[in-house]
Amino acid sequence: MLLDYNSSIIEKGIKEFLWAKENMSIIDKIINKYKNKKTLEGYSIGICLHITKETAVLVMGLKELGANIFLCPANPLSIQEHIVSFLKYKEIIVYGEKGEPLQTFCKNMDRILEKKPNMIIDDGGEFHKMALRKNYNIFGGTEETTSGINRLKAWYQKKLFKYPIIGVNQSRTKYIFDNRYGTGQSSIEGILRTSGILLAGKRVIVCGYGHVGRGIASCAKGLGAKVTVTEIDPIHALEAFMDGFEVKPISDTTTIGDLYITCTGQVRVVREEHIEKMKNGVILCNAGHFDVEIDTNYLNKIDKNPTLIRKNFKCFIINKKKIYLLSEGRVINLVGGDGNPPEIMAFSFANQLLSLIYLSKNYEKLENKIYNVPKKIENESGRLALHSFNIHIDTITKEQANYFYS
Ligand SMILES: NC(=O)c1ccc[n+]([C@@H]2O[C@H](COP(=O)([O-])OP(=O)(O)OC[C@H]3O[C@@H](n4cnc5c(N)ncnc54)[C@H](O)[C@@H]3O)[C@@H](O)[C@H]2O)c1
Numbered sequence: 101m102l103l104d105y106n107s108s109i110i111e112k113g114i115k116e117f118l119w120a121k122e123n124m125s126i127i128d129k130i131i132n133k134y135k136n137k138k139t140l141e142g143y144s145i146g147i148c149l150h151i152t153k154e155t156a157v158l159v160m161g162l163k164e165l166g167a168n169i170f171l172c173p174a175n176p177l178s179i180q181e182h183i184v185s186f187l188k189y190k191e192i193i194v195y196g197e198k199g200e201p202l203q204t205f206c207k208n209m210d211r212i213l214e215k216k217p218n219m220i221i222d223d224g225g226e227f228h229k230m231a232l233r234k235n236y237n238i239f240g241g242t243e244e245t246t247s248g249i250n251r252l253k254a255w256y257q258k259k260l261f262k263y264p265i266i267g268v269n270q271s272r273t274k275y276i277f278d279n280r281y282g283t284g285q286s287s288i289e290g291i292l293r294t295s296g297i298l299l300a301g302k303r304v305i306v307c308g309y310g311h312v313g314r315g316i317a318s319c320a321k322g323l324g325a326k327v328t329v330t331e332i333d334p335i336h337a338l339e340a341f342m343d344g345f346e347v348k349p350i351s352d353t354t355t356i357g358d359l360y361i362t363c364t365g366q367v368r369v370v371r372e373e374h375i376e377k378m379k380n381g382v383i384l385c386n387a388g389h390f391d392v393e394i395d396t397n398y399l400n401k402i403d404k405n406p407t408l409i410r411k412n413f414k415c416f417i418i419n420k421k422k423i424y425l426l427s428e429g430r431v432i433n434l435v436g437g438d439g440n441p442p443e444i445m446a447f448s449f450a451n452q453l454l455s456l457i458y459l460s461k462n463y464e465k466l467e468n469k470i471y472n473v474p475k476k477i478e479n480e481s482g483r484l485a486l487h488s489f490n491i492h493i494d495t496i497t498k499e500q501a502n503y504f505y506s
Contacts, residue, residue, distance in 0.1 A: 113153075113186025117160070120153035124446035126484040130453050131161045139457055141166030146217035148209055148227035149244065150178040150434050151194070154445035156187055158452060163192065165457075170215050172196045172208035174223040174244075177427065178434035206230070219459055221452060224389050225251035232260050240264045240459035240466065242452055246279065246310070247365045247389035252470055264466035266455040271473035273481040274448045275311045282444030283433055284315020287361065287387040288323065290436030294412045294426045295383060297359070300324030305357040307350060308364035309333075309340040312387055316361055317345055328353055330369075354378050361432070362386045362393035371395040376419050385426035387433060394429040412436050446488065450481035 145167045149155045172195045173179045179198040195208035220241040225248035249267045304325040306317045317327045328346040331337035341347045354377040386393045403416040412427045427435035454477040
């Protein structure tokens with residue numbers, strides 16, 4: 101089949117898709133369970149996710165279940181172009197191009213909504229924001245990430261909801277693994293691929309010790325870095341301290357930090373007052389969903405002509421010091437690297453897939469609010485994940501159950 105199609109970029113996409121699929125056996129198991137019934141036949145699904153090889157596995161799985169798919173990227177810089185080519189070759193409708201300006205980027209979501217999808221998958225809340233503004237007759241949706249969930253909670257308070265949304269990020273089989281182990285590893289990988297620096301001996305400042313921060317701090321430590329954590333939550337700060345990390349306010353780190361990694365979901369965490377005191381040669385990058393955690397406006401205002409050292413690696417001169425910025429302050433693991441490993445995305449996308457199937461069967465009974473992933477789905481994806489690693493566990497005995505509930 102590869103030889104029939106004379107394009108090396110599609111061939112690259114096919115090979116990477118197959119490699120990801122091989123490492124996402126959980127998704128295959130779910131598809132095999134539901135495909136004969138064509139569970140999603142007649143549904144059209146609008147998807148706004150980072151377009152990676154793992155996303156292609158989810159998309160092709162949904163197609164096998166009978167759904168009609170429209171896809172656009174959750175970030176203009178995270179698109180893997182060979183994967184887009186592969187998906188188009190497989191007749192999936194994809195709107196969006198790498199590096200496109202914000203206006204066209206938003207237009208992609210509009211174009212999907214005009215197709216009147218019944219269900220939507222979003223990563224970051226931007227797609228839901230657009231869908232909630234108008235009445236598109238959407239039955240339900242899902243949300244992939246922490247920042248998206250935070251925004252949705254605010255919109256729910258403002259009574260803006262028009263359909264039920266399942267917060268996939270809230271599933272234990274998502275946030276413990278994707279945010280922590282997946283993003284922890286892939287963010288460090290993105291930093292190393294982009295800058296090529298040595299981590300051992302460096303002072304790494306991790307801003308935010310939530311799920312993502314825990315993963316990043318532990319991976320950086322594993323590579324020999326000295327890690328300092330900044331936090332605003334006393335419990336998370338205490339946890340970082342007990343995990344063996346130094347904890348300080350960010351303003352106390354500026355003279356020691358070699359590398360800053362933000363993962364708070366907050367705005368302007370690294371800003372002018374910090375940057376101007378930082379060491380010559382400091383590197384700044386972000387693993388949070390939006391490109392707002394590092395004040396890149398300030399960098400661009402002070403140095404309008406930064407040097408592009410190499411792809412995704414810029415040098416600004418601020419107060420006669422070199423300040424490096426990776427991936428324009430956008431998600432380093434997806435812009436500077438390939439995103440999370442397929443084994444991890446299999447957990448997240450098992451939750452997505454099972455949540456969509458659940459929505460297709462139950463949307464009429466659901467209220468217009470945010471739901472957690474039903475426990476049954478969380479447990480099913482956990483069980484499938486364990487089996488994918490060939491791990492088996494004990495079951496509770498009758499005696500233990502009686503004892504527990506007595
Ligand atoms: N790059 C990826 O692939 C990926 C994957 C998952 C999540 N995310 C994103 O990463 C971000 C963090 O996600 P999470 O699941 O770890 O969230 P979380 O809520 O578990 O953790 C965020 C942490 O940041 C802390 N924080 C908030 N403001 C701060 C500030 N000003 N200074 C220091 N700490 C501060 C919070 O107290 C919290 O402990 C979100 O934007 C999320 O959407 C990215």
